[in-house]
Amino acid sequence: MMCLNPIDRLRGCIASAAGLPINAVVASLEVAKEGFGDYTLVLPKAGISKAQAEEAAKTITRCSLVSRAQLSGIYLNIYLNREEFAYTTLENVVGYPDYGICREEKPKRIVVEYVSANPIHPLHIGAARNAALGSFIAKILKSFGNEVQTRFYINDVGRQTAVVALGFKLLGKVELPDNMKPDHFIGLVYAVTSTLADIQSIKKRLATATGEESKRLQEELDQLLADAARLSKIAPDIFTAISEKARDIDFEEEISKIMKSYEAGEPETVKLVRSIVEKCIEGFKETLRRFGAEIEVWDWESDLVWSGEVAKVIEMLKKVATVHKGALAVDFKAIDSPELRARLGIPKNLEVPPLVIMRSDGTTLYTVRDIAYTLKKFREFNADRVINVIAAEQTLAQAQLRLALYMLGFTREAENLLHYSYEMVSMEGVKMSSRRGRIVTLDEVLDEAKRRVLVELEKRGSQSQEVAEKMGVAAVRFYLLSVTPSRPVKFSWSLVLDFEKNSAPYLLYTYARTEGIFRKAREVGIELSWSKLLEIMDRRFAEHERRWRLVKLVAQFPETMLASYRSLDPSTLAVYLLKLADEFNSWYDEEPVITEPKESIRAAKLLLVYAVNRVISTGLQILGIEPLPQI
């Protein structure tokens, strides 16, 4: 990994000065606790004996970045040479415009598939977490020098598109109103049709049910009727039109007919389904562009079926299939082993049931189609790696996918397919359901965020729509990225729209403040040539405590980026940026920069502001947030 990294330099310097193996230093060097120096070597971790440590405490000062070291129990507390270290750090920042970003020595070709939401309703807040994570992954991988391609899998084969197609058939037209985004309108048609279909089906079952079963169905029906009542209020026209026709048709029969004829490629159905889905995709693209999560390649699941690629996979699967519960299925028991699981990244106790190959009516199944899709992703981009950003609820299906690939002999693909799993976004108490139209859409969250930012802007005498839009989007993105992916996110308006300390607006404001200092400096005739400032600055400036703390945090940036890159976890970076902003604001409040009388100190202060400016800017961009020079 190639990059300018002050901490890396420090580790090398310490290792050679103290005569310690570099691995030992890497494993045991930590940021010191408050009051115990700057860095600490934890001796047992490094495998260093007491005698060695005593010797090291003396020789370590040969490293010019270190001023002294003190042995304290199992710790060797290291006090840095502030002049040297501060200069090195600022030199790195000035010398490399992308300070903090490293270059992968062996860049890879990587496909990142994300969002891939069902194309029959607007993107909701859960999909937003996916979009934020997926676009973050693509950005950080790309910035480190990898070739990245982003893809969206349009799930147009299957029951749900048939449901919405039937809805439009019943409506009698496929025209969409101009006053609503297409995906929002389609979402309503879908929710109405789906709810009415389920009501019909439950009523049928209720007619013959008895006892407990009957009671359970009745409860389910009550819930459905409540949803229907709500939908009839939200979308009265759609609701009336569809429910009037509902009496005369059998939903299940109609839906199944559409499904079959779509898979078969029957032209009229293809035209109907495609025209609806295309409109919905238009809505997705608009939202994703707004959210800073655009996707390059859009793949139709149906194309895989019609081109025969899925059939080919099924032929291959048949050769390794056995009969399971009366259906042709692939049983993974034969190849399953702890070693294989480790190679494919499958949890060791996960029970993996056999994978059914196709329905008895001959239509295909999702996971099987996904095998064909995975092969396509590897093939078309000549990818070394494919990352699927998919919610944790699909862990099992994704494990089956990798095992199936392996069983078919696609070893390389199976080993290099990564299920990037994240937990869902839940609403306080309410269960989100797109089938019932019970969702918080990303569009409305962004609208509300923008509105709230505008209120704050107006308090400060601005009413820039553009700034409000960008800040609103930033706030939502940041909120979704600042929680570790493996942890569930509880959605709440008050948290998303909290613009105080732990937020994107706070970071953006801090960044704008650094820009403000530069503007002011130019106004009073200070030349902002960073390399020149580096020459004239007083290297002892970091004797001052707050300046020093800031230097150390800036020095930590490449390490933080690297950790975020390796784990693909944006929260590491988000938390770091907040800490840096806090530290900067504390210092800013304490010391003036422009009016500093001593030129050499002023130069150092300006460089410190510049360093913070670069770090926040780079960090935000990786998180998919555009820094604003002026708010």
Add this chain to the structure above:
RNA sequence: GGGCCCGUAGCUCAGCCAGGACAGAGCGCCGGCCUGCGGAGCCGGUGGUCCGGGGUUCAAAUCCCCGCGGGCCCGCCA
């Protein structure tokens, strides 16, 4: 019934994977700072059986085992 993930201050979260010194932030609450380069700020205070119980270790929020609570999955749905 089995599996995956989560459980840290009143609330929202970091720290856990690679065990180390008194467990950290923000919000909230209480009290200060407002003629200064941008106050979405700054300074101080308040607040914790790290879900519980065992075990491993010189050392456990972190690793292992047994429980408890919550979310999700176990379909010829996607």
